[in-house]
Amino acid sequence: MAQAKQASRIFGAVTGAVLAASAVLTPFSAAAQEVTPAAQPQGNAWSDELRAFDEAATDARDYAEQNFGVGILIHVGEDFPNEHFATPEDFANVMVGLFEGKYQTPARAFLSPNPGTANTGLTFHIGHHIHGASNGTEVKNVGQSLAAMPDIVEQLRIVKEVASLETDQPTLNGG
16 A cells, blocks of 8 residues: 555656646747737738739639639749740630530639749639648649649539538428
8 A cells, every 4th residue: 555655656746747847848838828919911011913812812712602613713923925825814714614615614714923933823712612722732733733623623513512402401381
């Protein structure tokens, strides 16, 4: 019995020491939990490029949400003109045409200048979602975008199906 008491005291002392040390050494200690406000863009902190991106991204999201289509946000790099497309608009028209023609899926493209970036990237808005956002692949190059199209169309089909279930809720008489 005496051994059990002594073992219990030693265990308590060791546990207390570990807890005290962890409180001092961990970044989650009370002193480290001071809140630092996030920097907020104010006035001229928003560049023309950032404003254009925000507007294009908002338009792509709004289109996808309101039309059950694909909002294609094209982050225009410095790779235009090229051997395939004279302008970013030409490229956008082809991407929209692929969704509408090959996949019978409504789509609209929105251009966002991305100066200083060599290659153009694409982000696909589907309803309230962005394709690939869950695994960090939301911005795709052209090859990745073409490969993702069937999955984007399937996800849009699921979004439409879920939305129709939400609006077709049966009601009970009298309640």
